[in-house]
Amino acid sequence: MKVRCGSCRTEFDVPGAGRFPCPVCGSVNVVRESPSSREAPAPAAEVGGYQTAPGVGPSAVGAPPPPPPPPQPDLPMPKIECPECGFKFIVGMVPVVTCPMCSTEVDTGIEEDSGE
Numbered sequence: 001m002k003v004r005c006g007s008c009r010t011e012f013d014v015p016g017a018g019r020f021p022c023p024v025c026g027s028v029n030v031v032r033e034s035p036s037s038r039e040a041p042a043p044a045a046e047v048g049g050y051q052t053a054p055g056v057g058p059s060a061v062g063a064p065p066p067p068p069p070p071p072q073p074d075l076p077m078p079k080i081e082c083p084e085c086g087f088k089f090i091v092g093m094v095p096v097v098t099c100p101m102c103s104t105e106v107d108t109g110i111e112e113d114s115g116e
């Protein structure tokens with residue numbers, strides 16, 4: 001079968017698959033057995049692409065991880081509704097509050113831990 005040298009494009013005859021040096025330039029050509037006789041210039045060396053550095057994962061090259069969200073002073077604030085005027089307002093941790101609308105003292109149901 002005929003092969004073509006990958007370096008100098010010289011065609012030369014080889015008995016079959018194997019590695020044969022070019023009679024002209026001496027480059028070793030790897031010949032594969034192929035059913036078709038059409039020319040299929042195989043790449044001499046697959047060089048291309050950058051290899052990732054060892055130890056660096058593929059996920060480490062992306063965007064940096066987002067910073068943790070700041071702690072929100074989002075304490076559960078008790079909210080009550082004034083039984084007199086219906087005004088809803090947030091109260092503190094106190095058992096009784098005064099409604100800002102009608103000045104009614106409203107029992108929040110919160111037991112103040114005042115100690116004994």
Ligand SMILES: [Zn+2]
Pocket residue numbers: 005006007008009010022023024025026027
């Ligand atoms: Zn050659």
Ligand SMILES: [Zn+2]
Pocket residue numbers: 082083084085086087099100101102103104
């Ligand atoms: Zn009120």
